[in-house]
Amino acid sequence: MSYTAAVEEMAFVLERVAGLAEAREAGAAGALDADDTRAILSEAGRFAEDVLAPLNRVGDAHHAELREDGVVAAPGWRKAYAAWVEAGWSSLTGEEEWGGHALPMALQVAATDIWNQANAAFALNPILTVGAVEALQAHASDALKAIYLPKLVSGAWTGTMNLTEPQAGSDLAGIRTRAEPEGDHYRLFGQKIFISYGDHDLTDNIVHLVLARLPDAPAGTRGISLFLVPKYLVEADGSLGARNDVACVGVERKLGLHASPTCTMAFGAKGEGAIGYLVGVPHAGLRAMFTMMNNARVQVGMQGAAVAERATQQALAYAAERRQGHAGEVRDAPIILHPDVRRMLLTMKALTQAARAICYACAVAIDRGRPGMADAAFWKARADLLTPIAKAFATEVGIEVANLGIQVHGGMGYVEETGAAQHLRDARVFAIYEGTNGIQAIDLVRRKITLQDGAVLAAYLDELREVAAAARGTNAIRLTDVAARLDAAVGAVDAAAARIRHMLAEGHTERVLAAATPFLRAFAVTAGAAYLCKAAVQDEAASAEPRAALARLFSGELLSPMPIMLDAALEGGEEVLAAPLS
Amino acid sequence: MSYTAAVEEMAFVLERVAGLAEAREAGAAGALDADDTRAILSEAGRFAEDVLAPLNRVGDAHHAELREDGVVAAPGWRKAYAAWVEAGWSSLTGEEEWGGHALPMALQVAATDIWNQANAAFALNPILTVGAVEALQAHASDALKAIYLPKLVSGAWTGTMNLTEPQAGSDLAGIRTRAEPEGDHYRLFGQKIFISYGDHDLTDNIVHLVLARLPDAPAGTRGISLFLVPKYLVEADGSLGARNDVACVGVERKLGLHASPTCTMAFGAKGEGAIGYLVGVPHAGLRAMFTMMNNARVQVGMQGAAVAERATQQALAYAAERRQGHAGEVRDAPIILHPDVRRMLLTMKALTQAARAICYACAVAIDRGRPGMADAAFWKARADLLTPIAKAFATEVGIEVANLGIQVHGGMGYVEETGAAQHLRDARVFAIYEGTNGIQAIDLVRRKITLQDGAVLAAYLDELREVAAAARGTNAIRLTDVAARLDAAVGAVDAAAARIRHMLAEGHTERVLAAATPFLRAFAVTAGAAYLCKAAVQDEAASAEPRAALARLFSGELLSPMPIMLDAALEGGEEVLAAPLS
Known part of the structure; x- marks a missing residue:
């Protein structure tokens, strides 16, 4: 380990x-x-x-x-x-x-x-x-x-995000926690669930950001305000004062991430109400929270790719040590020499590196999109486009790679002391929290590929095409089919996006939503292949250790079937809606 | 639940x-x-x-x-x-x-x-x-x-299979447990690991089948004999006698299947040796054990499909109850109405039913292949062909479907009390035990598709083509593209198998092994699609509730990309062998 x-x-x-x-x-x-x-x-x-x-x-x-x-x-x-x-x-x-x-x-x-x-x-x-x-x-x-x-x-204190309530998960319109004004502050009453690090003893104070409703709030998402609720009140001199009326009343027993307490938080359970301070303007809390959520999403994507990296390292180390059977001419061979084990390990590496590159690229776009930067609007839109892909794809990769890591370990992978299984258990939640991956896919097809009538997407796809062109430009034979597959996939994503925008314009929203997840997957695999290809191109230029093998593997088995899959998914939307389910 | x-x-x-x-x-x-x-x-x-x-x-x-x-x-x-x-x-x-x-x-x-x-x-x-x-x-x-x-x-007593030793897992050639002759019986010394239900208190005796070596045994797999070792010795009148020198000395802490004890078994730890009786002839134990293993493999495949069924039922029930957001015109809709949730549920159903049909078909072939049946040799070979597919594909389905089941539950899926996570934890081992899925894939490409120079495979593929023809024969428009995709996939599997046999004949074994897992997957998805199609055809004939939707969905997103994936995998074998791994 x-x-x-x-x-x-x-x-x-x-x-x-x-x-x-x-x-x-x-x-x-x-x-x-x-x-x-x-x-x-x-x-x-x-x-x-x-x-x-x-x-x-x-x-x-x-x-x-x-x-x-x-x-x-x-x-x-x-x-x-x-x-x-x-x-x-x-x-x-x-x-x-x-x-x-x-x-x-x-x-x-x-x-x-x-x-x-x-x-x-x-x-x-x-x-x-x-x-x-x-x-x-x-x-x-x-x-x-x-x-x-x-x-x-x-880091003397830590922060939390208090959004979810039992009846309000993916749809925050149902939030009921209420905030009653009292002088310069408010008193909050309500219960929040699934609050990561809602309580702990790592620091002497915790700062909760809480979504709640003011008394005059309109219904729905436009009536939600954001409050800062400290665990301990802070005196004027900065010292800690009284304990606020907010407490963790339960911790979930979870599949993984055991050391991260997932808390049920009670606000105002003592009857006093938790003292809180309005952040931003009334009723605009959801937008303020989304400032935070969006950047948190790329970080959660990063969690997925990171656990994938750890699982890959661990599987590689195990496969280099564990000996079993003979591979080719080698007797009592380390299993890393067995072709089927190699293919699992290479798949793990390729997926991990593709997911990492997408997350990093998303973060760079966030930086370039900050107010005052050159072409800030362009890069802000780029970050908006890549965020759901980074979050959903990289967290899927976390699960897939951790799952393969267990398989590489054979029977030892199922035994907890090895640690391989923990990666799968830990990674599993990344696909759920900070907006489930289904929510990310919906965000992508409804709000992101339609940005500026598709111009944001078009600019990004052009960049991916340039990667393919650069690969051809190296004249390296080993990148020829990588470039061809990339071009084909970019074309397919482009066509699918156009079709989706058309379907949305025609009012076939539900059919689009039925194909949202496969579209995200196809888009992400295309982007991931492009980044692997870009890395390989730079290797060629530098005559360095070639990353071409990963680009080839990824573009072969994972990328090349995407256009057909995407077509079928878009065709199948009607079916998904109509098929009997019981 | x-x-x-x-x-x-x-x-x-x-x-x-x-x-x-x-x-x-x-x-x-x-x-x-x-x-x-x-x-x-x-x-x-x-x-x-x-x-x-x-x-x-x-x-x-x-x-x-x-x-x-x-x-x-x-x-x-x-x-x-x-x-x-x-x-x-x-x-x-x-x-x-x-x-x-x-x-x-x-x-x-x-x-x-x-x-x-x-x-x-x-x-x-x-x-x-x-x-x-x-x-x-x-x-x-x-x-x-x-x-x-x-x-x-x-069922008064239960049986176990004692194969694995720390140094002998997928490769049983390394087995060291030894059996020393003593009159009409033997005394066994050695340690076995990963023995499911190696000990328990459900019955008053347990019958261990144990692989071990006789003193004069040749090295390797041709020197392994099979022994029956009871937990309690049995007297001539059938009553239980002394406790045998075999004991469970450890139980693994596992990811799942917690109630199934996975035991480390010590034979002869007291120094007496565990009294055992030879089953079959000396040195032919591995073949005798494989009688048992082969039928156990289809049953393990069944475990995968069965847990998938349970996970699907649970996700369906949750999705019918949990309300969140609006779906189309429905406000506060049960999430089963959300297109992305529907697609997860339908995918779960389709995968589960495809995997189940493959396992059942394999079992029927086993029955028809018993000595004395008409065309027993034909059906025995069919069972041999389908066994690795049933085991590997259905256990993959168990993992995939359980994983989707968690996702349908959102945050609740990550909380253990819901039970959704248990299905993933339980199912995870099915892909590992009774021969890892990698071993199954190797068995398929090396030994099964080559049976009778490919005639066994050819007969099966012809049967799948007949399913496509029957679908066309219904004249149901909704089965038209199902049939076309099925034909294309069968053709691709056929061509890939021919190529594999050629590569094996040319000595490119390692390249074939590198593509074994994708080949198995493509073959299994093709077979699964055929069974879903066959079910849909019978619905058409009976004008019953149509199963066409599942066949359409499965043949679209899952089946139609298979030919391209398979091509890429076969092309990529060289890469897998040569790519740098560290």
Whole structure:
């Protein structure tokens, strides 16, 4: 179960494949130069290897536990979190005014990759805190910012997202938690479920961002406001005051991510109401929360690719050691020599690298889309387009790769002590939280490929075609069919998107929704193949170790069937709606 | 978590799709008429619903536990097993001489389907016992038969398969357990791992079938003999005597199937040696064990399809109840109305039914291939061909469908109390045990599609083509493209198989092995599509509720991309072998 952060590979993908180098030229990388990227990721890698990775199994075995006075972290976790904060890892992206380093989101996502490779249950907490920081930076009053942002940016306190209620999951219109005005603050009453890190003892305060309704709120999603509710109230001098009327009243027993407490949070259960402060303007809470959600989505996608990376490393190590049977001429061969095992391992690598590149590219687009950047609107739209793909595809990859990792281990994969099964159990939730993958697919077909009448999509597909052209431009025979398959797939995605826009215009929304998931898959596999191809093209140019094999494998079995699959899926929409189900 | 055995559907598939009706005409269904099938499955269904299904979560939560004097079953399990034996469910297929009903394997497999739908951890035990009965019936001496078979057939005792050792998993050539002759018996010394139900307190004796080496045994797989080692020795009058020197010394903590103890078995740990009796002739143990393994493989495939059925039922029930958002015009709609949820549910149904039909068809072929049947050699070869497909594809389906089932549940799917996650955890091992799915794929490409120079495969593919022709013959427009896709896929499998045989003849074995898994998948999806099509054809003929929708969906998204995928996989073999892996 040894783990090594593959820093060179990550830095290469970030700079050269996902486009951080170009973003830097456009001024969208802050003060980060290419050497910084490598240096920071190396440091992060060491911390992850030394401190976080050894706690991964510990957290799985011990769980976070709800006791009388709150949730207690697994053994060793308090110390690890303190060390992580001490080393400054919480402050990468926060604004300088609040003590942050204002580094690009792309770097944050690469760091998220590393934390999650080492310990996904640990790494979820910072993702939520970074999201809370972003939401508060964008929407909170100066007074709230001054009190809460320094503590959140430093990691002294952590942030949570309180959205879901029993009757309001994917559809937040049903939210019932209410906020009653009282002077400069509000008192909140209600219950939230599935709140990750809703309570813990890693820090001495927790800052909840909570969706709730004001008394005069209109029904539906346009009547939801965002509130900041601290676990402990904060005095004017910044010291902690009374315990607020908010508490964790239950922790779910989950398939995985055992060390990440999934809390049922009661607001106002004592009758006082939880004191909260309005963030942004009344009734506009959902939009403010989506600032946070969107960036959290690419980070959740990253979780999927990261656990895939860890599972791949573990399977590779096992396959290099475990001996069984003979392979070709080799007797008592390490199973890594068996063709069927090789194919599983190569598939794991290809899927992981494709998913990672998509997540990194999405993060780079987020950076380039910030207000004030050149072509900010173009890049903001690009980020919007890639977010559902990054989230849904990379989390599917997390599951698929972890599943293959178990298979590589044979019988040992089914035994918990090996750790291979934990990756599948942990990764399984990524496809569900932060908007289920079905929600992502719907977002893609309804809102993203239709952006600017399809121009946003068209620009992206042109970029993928350029990758194919560049592959042909190398004159490398091994990239010839990669380029051809990529062109064919891009064409198919393009045609399918046009057909979808037409169907939407004609009012056949339900038929489109029935094909949303296969469309997302086909699009993502196409994008992933393009990034693998782009990496291989750069290898050719540098005469370096060729990444062509992964591009070839991925474009063969995974990409080349996509056009036909996509056609069938679009044809089949009617069927999905009409077929008897009982 | 309610569960209902879908008896009508199972009986229909067994009789009309998998061919039990035809087998009956050929005399291969024993005394079983079609009404019997339905009646027996109904009875089994009731037992499964009332007794086994309620214990499924209990077993998951409590595990089977190793105590000082052996393994103790989960609460309620002893009583359930006793009731199951009392009702006669253990004796379906055993020979009449030993108290069995000599009913067809096809019925046994359908019963296995039901037991596993209700409670997969419970159902594994009888699969092993049925296997032991088959091995002893075929290979044991009359004396051994007379002592052990009545008890095993009745279920009073259970059987186990002791193959794996730490260094000998997929490759049994490395087996080291040794058997020293002593008069009419042997004393065994060694350790076996991963022994399902190696110990338990459900019965007062356990009959281990153990692979071991005689002192004069040649190295490799031709030096392995099969022994019967009882937990308690049996006196001449049939009463239980002394405890044998065999014991469970450890139970694995596994991802799933918690109530099924996976034991490390020590033979001869006390120094006496475990007393065992030779089954069959010396050094021919592996072949004798394969008698048992082969039929166990179709049953394990059945486990996959059965858990898929249970997961589908549970997801359907949840989706019919859980309300969220609006679907078309319906506000606060049950999520079963959402197109993306429908597509998951329909995919689950289609995969499950395809996998079930393949397993049933394999079982029917086993029945028709028994010595003395008409065209026994033809059907035996058919069973040999279908066994790896049934095992590998249906177990993959178990994982895929259980995974989708979690997704349908959204956040609730990740919470253990819902039970959706258990199905994935339970199903995961089916792809590993009884020969990993990689081993199945290798078996298919190396030994099965080459049987009789490909004639066995050709006959089967002709049958699939006849299904396509029958679909066209209905003149139903909705089956037109199903038939066309089926023809195309059969053609692709045919061509790929020819290419594989050619590559093998040319000595490119490793390249073939690199494409074995995709070939198996393509073949299985083609066969599954054919069975769904066959079911739909019969609906057309009967003007009954059309199963066409599932056939259309399956043949569209799943089947139609297969020819291209298969081509790419065969092209990619070289790549898999050569690609750098580290």
